[in-house]
Amino acid sequence: MSNCLARLTGTTVLVCAAGAATAQEELNALVWCDHTDPALIEPFEEKFNAKVNLREYEGTGAALALLEQSRPGDWDVLVIDGIDVFRAVDAGILAPLPADDLPTADFFPEVVMEENNSADGQVYAVTEKFGYNTISYNADAVDEADMQDMAAVLSEKYAGRLSIYDYYLPVMGLAALADGIATADIDGTSLESIGATLSTMKERSASVAGVVAAQTALATGEVDIVVGGGEWLTAVLSNERPELTWTIPEQGAVRWTQSIGVLADSEKPELATEFVKYIVSPEGQAALATSSCFWGMPANAKAGDLLSDAQKTALRWDEQPDYLARTQLYPAPDTDLDIEMQDLWLETLSQ
Amino acid sequence: MPLRDRTLGWGLAAPALLWTVAFFVVPFVVMGAMSLATLDGRTLVWGLSLSNYAEIADKAYIWRAILVSLEITLTVTALSVLLAYPLAWIIAFRVPQRWQRLALLLAILPFWTSYVVRSYAWLLVLAREGVVNQTLMTLGLIAEPITLANTRIATVTGFVHFFVMLLTLTIFANLVQLSPNYRRAAMDLGANAFQTFWHVVLPLTLPGIVTGAFLTFVLCIGDYITPQILGGNNELTVPQVIMVQLGRRADFPLASALAIVLMGLVTLAYLACARWLRLDRI
Structure with a gap:
């Protein structure tokens, strides 16, 4: 009898447990x-x-x-x-x-x-x-003062030492800001100027990299700067590699x-x-x-x-109030402008 | 053929036929139809428009991407054949039979690692601070690190490492089937080692070479990962153009048209290989 009761209790517990699991x-x-x-x-x-x-x-x-x-x-x-x-x-x-x-x-x-x-x-x-698509860099390998100015970042001094983040919207937004164009004002007529800045970027770059590749390139010393990087690229490494950091240049950055x-x-x-x-x-x-x-x-x-x-x-x-004031939301083009921007990006990549 | 045998034949072939129809014919037809559709905003408009192909013909960067894809693929295929053949030869004729299995296992060992992990491993080897540069600097051959990663050399190196293994298998399979009597007969008739190889062994092993080379061509021209990781995206290839169409705008019609162009290139490669594989040339 006690055996039967034990079995019954066990079965009940199992059924209840199964019921809870399915719930x-x-x-x-x-x-x-x-x-x-x-x-x-x-x-x-x-x-x-x-x-x-x-x-x-x-x-x-x-x-x-x-x-x-x-x-x-x-x-x-x-x-x-x-x-x-x-x-x-x-x-x-x-x-x-x-x-x-x-x-x-x-x-x-x-x-x-x-x-x-x-x-x-x-x-x-x-x-x-x-967060921001801005400039990530290795503080031990570059002049930090240079990182405050997009013109210096894109200068001959850092040729072959930078990588470009592989996503056309934020990078073209950064190129626009470097040219003094607000991201919200990007249109068909401003693409020529943005294209020239993109070409300079590409000319100076060692690679055009996705998230992992950009992080690897910076961490292994393959490049010293990632244009389009930001806290999302380097903050996760802040304990192990504090020299890998980021800033927002005086021209602003993309949010x-x-x-x-x-x-x-x-x-x-x-x-x-x-x-x-x-x-x-x-x-x-x-x-x-x-x-x-x-x-x-x-x-x-x-x-x-x-x-x-x-x-x-x-x-x-603590810098967020300043950063929020100096950054702009990244471009949100309509379909036609999006196609034009994408074509310009691919044209630049193919050069 | 009796009806029963024919029925049995169809029955045995049915699984393979169904598989081919379900996973090749149907997707191919859908892709072909998609390449003739258009996007109106985000709405897909089915039809028989050639506008996607006109767009491909019109854009210089797509032509450059096709050229780059072909250059890389042909270089990789040629280098892989040149490296795989001697390796397969050594395993087939120089390694004692009892060690051949182990030698083949070692040759294909890198296959056991994930393709992406292997690409990143190569990136670390070829980096400015990587093994290659460190070794060259220690030996005093270079004073400053040279740029190897993020170049076409890196892309080709990663591809060749992968495809040499594949080609070694196909060429080895062909070599071991070759009766030693062919070589003995050639030697008896006065041919030296080179003549025996050039006039007898090489033509007889062409099916293995061409099969491996064709597989290399197909896999290499459609690869998206290696040019991105090892080449640093510095050269635009056709698969990368396709990925960009899908990522943000989900332009499946244009991506499908590009995929059809890619299939056209593969078909041309197949036709070239098919000529080499004519029975009367073996």
């Missing part, structure tokens, strides 16, 4: 690599007894194509380039967010970017992280932002919204800012309370 909800998120750090995701999973399935992508076009090819409901959350939120809204793939539940009042005001994240008075996305939203077809909109709220909370923001993939400034200034002094130094926390 665990799953969330599918299309993200950038910085969201794949377990230190960011695990606290959310534990709190909501949920499993977050993450899929990395590169390039908004690739993400939109993937969403178009997926079944409705396959994806719940989307991380997207801040300047491309309007494309996702136009495509009707983002759901409205409860603006009152988002802590945007605690954000650095310049990155709330309501006009980018909203349409017709409805909020569709929220900025989660930002990148990334936003997060809930997909309109999500079958778990409540959980997806909770995920977005967690990401923009101080805890989520501190973990996202120092993700093992790449570092960047948290949009929520309250994350500063949870970051160490060393982390804040690497992110240049």
